[in-house]
Amino acid sequence: MGDVFTHRLRVRYSECDQQGVVFNGHYLFFYDVALTEMWRELIGDYGQMVDDGYDLVVAEARIRFREGARFDELLEVSMPVAHLGVTSMVVRPVFRVEGRLIADGEVRHVFIDPASKSKREMPPRVRSALEPFMSGADPEGAGQAAGAPSGSFSP
Numbered sequence: 077m078g079d080v081f082t083h084r085l086r087v088r089y090s091e092c093d094q095q096g097v098v099f100n101g102h103y104l105f106f107y108d109v110a111l112t113e114m115w116r117e118l119i120g121d122y123g124q125m126v127d128d129g130y131d132l133v134v135a136e137a138r139i140r141f142r143e144g145a146r147f148d149e150l151l152e153v154s155m156p157v158a159h160l161g162v163t164s165m166v167v168r169p170v171f172r173v174e175g176r177l178i179a180d181g182e183v184r185h186v187f188i189d190p191a192s193k194s195k196r197e198m199p200p201r202v203r204s205a206l207e208p209f210m211s212g213a214d215p216e217g218a219g220q221a222a223g224a225p226s227g228s229f230s231p
Contacts, residue, residue, distance in 0.1 A: 079209050081118065081155045083110035089147050097144025098151075103179050104137060107169045110153035111183075118205045130199050131190040135164065139181035149173045156211035160203055163187050163195045168211070 085106060093099040115122055125131070145151050152172045159166035164186045171178040189196050 080211065081110075081114040081209060083113045083153050083155070085109060085151055085153070087145050087147055087149050087151055092147050095144070097146055100139070100141060103139050103141075103171060103181075104183075106151065106153055106171065107137075107139075107167075107181075107183060110155055110169065111167065114155050118209070119202055125199065125202070126190050128199070129189055129191075130196060130202075131188050132185045133188055134183060135186045136184040137181065138183075139169075139179055141179050142177045143179075145171065145173050145178045151178065155209075157206050157209045158182070158211055159184075160198065160206055160210065162197055165198065165206065 087098055091098050091102045112122070119125070150173065154170040154172070156168050156170070157165065158168045164184055166182060166184045168180065168182050170180045187196050187198050187202075188194060
């Protein structure tokens with residue numbers, strides 16, 4: 077398994093539902109925050125990529141809920157890259173609190189031309205930045221290395 081980017085965030089009160097757990101819709105938001113931070117650290121300015129004629133859209137997303145994270149818990153979002161295709165990539169996020177599996181899933185992104193919205197090949201610099209983070213693990217095991225501090229990597 078390659079390195080795994082992990083981002084940590086604190087669950088805010090407003091993100092919890094009446095049962096006192098994180099509302100399910102927030103997990104994709106948490107994923108998006110972690111993806112943005114991963115992009116910033118590994119690839120650089122997202123806006124520059126768009127200026128260069130590439131954008132990234134979500135084509136498919138699936139989250140499997142295991143246990144609810146609660147207010148003020150530190151949620152670790154590990155971001156193993158499961159697939160780098162010609163025009164797409166798949167990330168299998170794993171959400172953990174103190175080592176407990178909270179949720180996991182799979183998000184498929186497609187690279188497009190921002191003007192025409194048609195698919196385009198993944199930029200070479202993106203591919204080379206993400207290749208070291210390729211993981212063959214399934215979502216159950218993808219977050220085994222979760223535990224590294226925010227913005228850091230663990231083998």
